[in-house]
Amino acid sequence: MGENSLGAILDARSVRKTYTFGALPVEVLRGADLAVNAGEWVAVLGSSGSGKSTLLHLMGGLDRPDAGDGEIHFRGSPIAATHGKRLDAYRNRDIGFVFQFYHLLPELNVLENAMLPAMIGNWFPNRARRKQAESAATALLESFGLGHRMLHRPAQLSGGERQRVAIARALANAPPVLLADEPTGNLDVKTGAGILDLLAKRHANGLTIVMVTHDPLVAARADRIVKLIDGQVETGCVLP
Amino acid sequence: MYAALLSNRYLTSRLIPFIAIAAVALCVALVVTVVSVMTGFLNMLKDSGRLIVGDVILSTGIGGMPYADEFVADLRGLSGVQGASPLIDTIGLLRMPYPVGNQKEIAHVQVWAVDPVSLATVTDYAEDLYWKPPADAAAKAAMAADDPRLQLDASILQDGARLIHSKTGTPGIALGMHVSVGNARQRDGSYLPRYGWFMPGHDVTLTVVPVSGSGKIAEPREQSFTVVNEVQTGIYEVDKNRVYIPLHEGQRLLRLDEAPLFDLSAEPDALGNYPIIGKTPARVTKILVRAKAGITARELRDRVEAEYFAFGKRMKSDPTRTAKMPEFVSVLTWEQQLRDLITPVEKEREMMRVLFSLIYLVCAGLILSIFWAIVIEKTRDIGILRSVGASRLGVLWIFLRYGLIIGVVGSALGVLLAWGVIRNINAIHEAIGSDAPPAIWIGTFVLAGLSALGLLRAIWVGKLLALLLWTLATGVLALVGTALALHHGTLIWDPSVYYFTIVPDQVDWTTAWSTALGGVLFSVIGAAIPAAKAADIDPVEALRYG
Numbered sequence: 001m002g003e004n005s006l007g008a009i010l011d012a013r014s015v016r017k018t019y020t021f022g023a024l025p026v027e028v029l030r031g032a033d034l035a036v037n038a039g040e041w042v043a044v045l046g047s048s049g050s051g052k053s054t055l056l057h058l059m060g061g062l063d064r065p066d067a068g069d070g071e072i073h074f075r076g077s078p079i080a081a082t083h084g085k086r087l088d089a090y091r092n093r094d095i096g097f098v099f100q101f102y103h104l105l106p107e108l109n110v111l112e113n114a115m116l117p118a119m120i121g122n123w124f125p126n127r128a129r130r131k132q133a134e135s136a137a138t139a140l141l142e143s144f145g146l147g148h149r150m151l152h153r154p155a156q157l158s159g160g161e162r163q164r165v166a167i168a169r170a171l172a173n174a175p176p177v178l179l180a181d182e183p184t185g186n187l188d189v190k191t192g193a194g195i196l197d198l199l200a201k202r203h204a205n206g207l208t209i210v211m212v213t214h215d216p217l218v219a220a221r222a223d224r225i226v227k228l229i230d231g232q233v234e235t236g237c238v239l240p
Numbered sequence: 241m242y243a244a245l246l247s248n249r250y251l252t253s254r255l256i257p258f259i260a261i262a263a264v265a266l267c268v269a270l271v272v273t274v275v276s277v278m279t280g281f282l283n284m285l286k287d288s289g290r291l292i293v294g295d296v297i298l299s300t301g302i303g304g305m306p307y308a309d310e311f312v313a314d315l316r317g318l319s320g321v322q323g324a325s326p327l328i329d330t331i332g333l334l335r336m337p338y339p340v341g342n343q344k345e346i347a348h349v350q351v352w353a354v355d356p357v358s359l360a361t362v363t364d365y366a367e368d369l370y371w372k373p374p375a376d377a378a379a380k381a382a383m384a385a386d387d388p389r390l391q392l393d394a395s396i397l398q399d400g401a402r403l404i405h406s407k408t409g410t411p412g413i414a415l416g417m418h419v420s421v422g423n424a425r426q427r428d429g430s431y432l433p434r435y436g437w438f439m440p441g442h443d444v445t446l447t448v449v450p451v452s453g454s455g456k457i458a459e460p461r462e463q464s465f466t467v468v469n470e471v472q473t474g475i476y477e478v479d480k481n482r483v484y485i486p487l488h489e490g491q492r493l494l495r496l497d498e499a500p501l502f503d504l505s506a507e508p509d510a511l512g513n514y515p516i517i518g519k520t521p522a523r524v525t526k527i528l529v530r531a532k533a534g535i536t537a538r539e540l541r542d543r544v545e546a547e548y549f550a551f552g553k554r555m556k557s558d559p560t561r562t563a564k565m566p567e568f569v570s571v572l573t574w575e576q577q578l579r580d581l582i583t584p585v586e587k588e589r590e591m592m593r594v595l596f597s598l599i600y601l602v603c604a605g606l607i608l609s610i611f612w613a614i615v616i617e618k619t620r621d622i623g624i625l626r627s628v629g630a631s632r633l634g635v636l637w638i639f640l641r642y643g644l645i646i647g648v649v650g651s652a653l654g655v656l657l658a659w660g661v662i663r664n665i666n667a668i669h670e671a672i673g674s675d676a677p678p679a680i681w682i683g684t685f686v687l688a689g690l691s692a693l694g695l696l697r698a699i700w701v702g703k704l705l706a707l708l709l710w711t712l713a714t715g716v717l718a719l720v721g722t723a724l725a726l727h728h729g730t731l732i733w734d735p736s737v738y739y740f741t742i743v744p745d746q747v748d749w750t751t752a753w754s755t756a757l758g759g760v761l762f763s764v765i766g767a768a769i770p771a772a773k774a775a776d777i778d779p780v781e782a783l784r785y786g
């Protein structure tokens with residue numbers, strides 16, 4: 001399946017990423033290929049520092065691959081060609097991104113954080129759209145068991161609660177693809193399982209998921225597991 | 241709409257925006273206050289300068305000009321002329337007796353021999369007469385029983401306005417307010433006679449030196465005058481030096497009055513006298529002219545000059561006019577005439593402008609760096625916003641709005657603060673000029689004591705920050721209390737240093753608006769630059785921050 005990238009919704013083709021410290025270049029990704037089909041749940045395994053987050057950031061349009069080396073395609077067109085408004089819209093509507101370290105806005109409460117993507121793109125206050133975004137975010141948070149936390153600030157939440165808010169935010173605009181960077185990394189097994197159940201439910205409704213993890217047990221929940229080794233994606237690897 | 245939400249949150253959930261607002265307000269208030277006072281000072285000087293010498297001044301040499309009455313009448317007929325007044329300007333020595341002891345004070349003075357009635361049409365002379373009878377019974381009751389002002393009646397104003405002592409009929413003299421040391425300025429700007437040295441009613445002796453047209457100095461001549469009133473123009477330089485006497489007395493003393501004209505080319509008679517061939521008319525050395533509203537001093541100057549040339553020609557061609565018109569007269573506007581007085585103040589203001597531009601720049605730098613620090617701290621938030629799809633402009637707008645609100649609120653508060661200070665500047669000045677009331681410094685010490693208790697408590701509970709703050713508070717309060725207790729009033733605005741007796745208390749609105757605009761601009765720029773910088777980098781890089 002991975003060989004054939006024609007039907008892929010999100011497709012990273014021989015992507016390279018090099019960080020330079022002074023004179024010393026560190027090649028993190030050396031031609032990584034990853035094609036994700038629509039409706040698929042892919043887990044990316046790899047040891048710490050292998051470049052999993054880097055790859056996910058590139059796929060989410062949050063960072064750029066090395067110039068001239070590899071491209072990331074979304075629905076057949078390279079996202080590198082999109083910039084400015086188009087790239088903003090890609091991040092806003094096409095992709096939902098869950099960060100390894102949550103990254104919630106500390107000055108906004110839980111509800112406002114979860115509504116944020118839905119509010120972006122409206123320059124002028126629009127009461128109807130705000131109401132709509134608010135009820136959608138409320139429903140989502142409630143289904144995540146955060147109904148009673150709506151008006152709290154992120155600093156008042158536990159790690160698992162924050163992670164759930166982050167997922168709710170990523171799903172606010174109902175994007176076709178969710179990119180999740182170790183969504184259970186900082187949580188205990190039970191909380192982590194709860195979050196995976198949430199993702200599984202969405203996946204059953206057609207959500208495409210790319211999930212980074214270093215935990216094989218977590219990866220086992222996915223349809224397909226790929227491994228990031230030496231800056232390259234090893235496909236078709238066996239379940240442990 | 242997230243932009244408004246976020247900038248509001250940034251404004252309200254932290255202390256730092258309030259510090260920024262206070263910084264902007266203080267910077268704006270500082271600039272507005274100082275520039276307003278300096279500008280007000282210059283305007284006051286110019287305004288009162290005009291009220292002291294009129295709009296246009298015609299001056300001759302010491303020989304003076306004849307036929308002045310006719311020329312003044314001509315001038316009054318000229319369009320655009322409100323009034324004209326002839327006078328003689330010379331220097332003299334004034335001997336003043338003081339009633340306590342046998343002390344006599346001699347002061348050198350500028351003598352203006354004037355026609356007081358026409359002078360009042362050109363300058364504020366009549367309004368500037370200082371002593372008036374007590375306004376009502378309440379004012380009388382407020383004075384001490386031996387206050388000489390209780391004896392004043394309406395004649396004090398009439399005598400001053402006519403320069404004649406009506407009780408004795410002797411010629412009157414009006415002294416500038418600071419010529420006699422007897423007048424003690426009160427904190428509210430009014431005057432009280434010191435030790436009962438109340439000058440009106442006393443006789444003084446004025447000595448002047450006549451100088452002939454060719455510049456020869458004659459024997460000094462003196463005459464006794466009765467002080468009829470004192471004059472406060474408000475400009476210290478003038479009030480310190482000037483005395484006013486009647487024009488004809490001045491002409492007589494200076495030998496500028498009407499006199500027989502001898503033919504010096506003829507043979508003297510047996511007694512050594514030359515034959516009389518006519519009369520030389522009385523002379524004056526200056527003519528002050530006041531413009532009607534709507535005509536500038538410069539225009540009037542040109543008209544007066546043209547009129548003088550026409551008049552001079554007429555006199556020359558008339559064989560019955562034996563006296564020669566002066567070859568050279570200067571016709572100046574009041575601004576040109578008072579150049580010596582105005583220039584230093586203008587220079588001072590320019591210097592203050594330069595200094596305050598520097599302070600302005602420092603303030604701008606301060607505001608810029610405060611915003612820089614605030615926004616840099618938000619770089620991670622900017623990364624988050626960008627990664628969920630916020631545009632660069634959207635992010636920029638959050639911080640533009642933030643800077644705009646802080647700038648507008650801060651500048652408005654600053655202008656308000658400056659307005660409050662400037663309008664009350666004389667009261668503040670007076671408070672600084674007085675000893676601190678004991679209640680205030682005792683109160684400060686009590687507060688210092690209370691704060692020392694807080695300090696003890698902080699030690700007891702072992703809180704480092706509280707300990708630090710209470711120590712600071714105790715120290716500052718104790719210092720302020722000591723400073724207040726030791727403070728003895730000094731008036732900063734010494735009327736002998738600055739020309740005026742009160743501090744200008746009008747806000748210069750041009751400066752206020754432009755400074756407030758600057759405050760807003762620097763706030764917005766200070767917020768926008770780092771925000772634009774953070775919005776430009778890739779979200780991941782912004783997220784790594786902090």
Ligand SMILES: Nc1ncnc2c1ncn2[C@@H]1O[C@H](COP(=O)(O)OP(=O)(O)OP(=O)(O)O)[C@@H](O)[C@H]1O
Pocket residue numbers: 019020028046047048049050051052053054055100214784
């Ligand atoms: N901005 C950067 N500058 C320099 N080096 C970077 C930067 N971002 C990542 N790296 C380096 O790239 C390598 C891969 O980082 P990455 O975060 O992708 O690893 P990871 O697989 O997600 O690790 P982990 O499981 O610990 O999250 C690391 O060695 C890291 O130090």
Ligand SMILES: [Mg+2]
Pocket residue numbers: 052053054100181
């Ligand atoms: Mg990672």
